[in-house]
Amino acid sequence: MDEGARMNVHAGVAAAFTLASLVAGCTPERSVAPDGDALVFEGARLITGDGSAAIENGAFVVRNGKIEQIGASSAIEKPAGASTIDLRGKTVMPMIVNVHGHVGYMKGATTGSEHYSRENVLDHLRRFVYYGVGAIQSLGTERGGVEMDIRDEQRAGTLKDLGLATLFTAANGVVVPTPGSVNGGPFFATDVVHEAASPDDARRYVQALAASKPDIVKLWVDDRNGTKTKMSKDVYRAVIDEAHQQGLRAVAHVYYLEDAKDLVHAGVDGFAHMVRAEPGVDDELVRLIVESDVFACTTMTIQKGRVDGPSWLDDPALAETVRPEVIAEWKARIESAAPEAVESAKLRYALLEDSLRKLSEGGARIALCGDTGLLSQAPGFTEHRELEAMAQAGMPPLEVIRAATQVGAAILGLRDRGTLAPGMRADFIVLNANPLERMANSRKIAAVYREGIAIDRAALRASWTGVGEP
Ligand SMILES: [Zn+2]
Numbered sequence: 001m002d003e004g005a006r007m008n009v010h011a012g013v014a015a016a017f018t019l020a021s022l023v024a025g026c027t028p029e030r031s032v033a034p035d036g037d038a039l040v041f042e043g044a045r046l047i048t049g050d051g052s053a054a055i056e057n058g059a060f061v062v063r064n065g066k067i068e069q070i071g072a073s074s075a076i077e078k079p080a081g082a083s084t085i086d087l088r089g090k091t092v093m094p095m096i097v098n099v100h101g102h103v104g105y106m107k108g109a110t111t112g113s114e115h116y117s118r119e120n121v122l123d124h125l126r127r128f129v130y131y132g133v134g135a136i137q138s139l140g141t142e143r144g145g146v147e148m149d150i151r152d153e154q155r156a157g158t159l160k161d162l163g164l165a166t167l168f169t170a171a172n173g174v175v176v177p178t179p180g181s182v183n184g185g186p187f188f189a190t191d192v193v194h195e196a197a198s199p200d201d202a203r204r205y206v207q208a209l210a211a212s213k214p215d216i217v218k219l220w221v222d223d224r225n226g227t228k229t230k231m232s233k234d235v236y237r238a239v240i241d242e243a244h245q246q247g248l249r250a251v252a253h254v255y256y257l258e259d260a261k262d263l264v265h266a267g268v269d270g271f272a273h274m275v276r277a278e279p280g281v282d283d284e285l286v287r288l289i290v291e292s293d294v295f296a297c298t299t300m301t302i303q304k305g306r307v308d309g310p311s312w313l314d315d316p317a318l319a320e321t322v323r324p325e326v327i328a329e330w331k332a333r334i335e336s337a338a339p340e341a342v343e344s345a346k347l348r349y350a351l352l353e354d355s356l357r358k359l360s361e362g363g364a365r366i367a368l369c370g371d372t373g374l375l376s377q378a379p380g381f382t383e384h385r386e387l388e389a390m391a392q393a394g395m396p397p398l399e400v401i402r403a404a405t406q407v408g409a410a411i412l413g414l415r416d417r418g419t420l421a422p423g424m425r426a427d428f429i430v431l432n433a434n435p436l437e438r439m440a441n442s443r444k445i446a447a448v449y450r451e452g453i454a455i456d457r458a459a460l461r462a463s464w465t466g467v468g469e470p
Pocket of ligand 1: 100101102139272371
């Protein structure tokens, strides 16, 4: 048996096991509708994800994993014989989509290539679903084809497991070499990103990359605070142009305002980060981004950990998937930061908040991004921190949720996800509190449903922390 076939057999066994254990909290008759039978979810506040006002006392009908009807409870025609699930007092929103993460590297308190494996990537994909994140795009740091394989198996249906977030991947991104030093790629992946020595070399690499059909091409245009060689204009123009010639989009890691402007002129399709140096985003960049319909990643929380101090790590929602000793180590790291480092982090974070406000007010296409999966950016929990950060920066709550659902799904080409509407997949989060009142309520999760089936969150919690009930 070749390696691929063996993996598929494993995947099949894992899928069967997970589906059997997915039915959570409810009896199978209530939570899994047999083919053709309808389920009615009734009484919740519905946030549909398209930015429209919430529907109070709403209801929706789910059949065969899809939403068939949705609206005010009084307006829904209940199919004969349908079972009803009472959601009075709850809020329902679509599953979250994150357009920027890095899967497979984080394990326990550390992030490193030694942890990277198919098994660890799959573990991350489970952690995302636990917190209601249904799709994640990993930006440019894969090893040995692991992410491509998982993605392809999910698309082919040979890895059919509702407990795994849907993976998108940029495979291996592009940097430039820094003479006498490692390149400016992410610290855990400097050995797997491609060092483009020239514009021609960049083109040849993107052509080769295109053969494996990545979902997007990632490039790092940054001098890492003056410590690395910055990618020159002619190299990034070659990367972006060749990506377009190959029918791919390009997304850039960026730091400075002038680079961001020139990247838009060069045709970049998205930014993996907002500008993080003085003076932040200006009106001209907002205008360029809007005119060119470039998507802008939020990616705020990776800068926010120090700004908030260690207390954010006391959140009980984090302790559901991360063991206490790991949290203690992350807290110690924040506590040991030099006061000057904390002060400069606060200044840079204020720029980020200001940038997000300007982009939001200017009508830019903003997508929730977590830079999840490194340092203390725990898969799944981070996305909820990101929602809160966006709201705290002044983005209107319904727009925050739209950026985390409809916008991300559209960027990833997920036509049947991202909103709650007839014909869409029944992928949703049931919340015990209203995130429109306080965005941190998004992590008060009562249940996560994928294709109308409840995920067994208690079993997942037990597998990670030894504690099933929080
Ligand atoms: Zn990143």
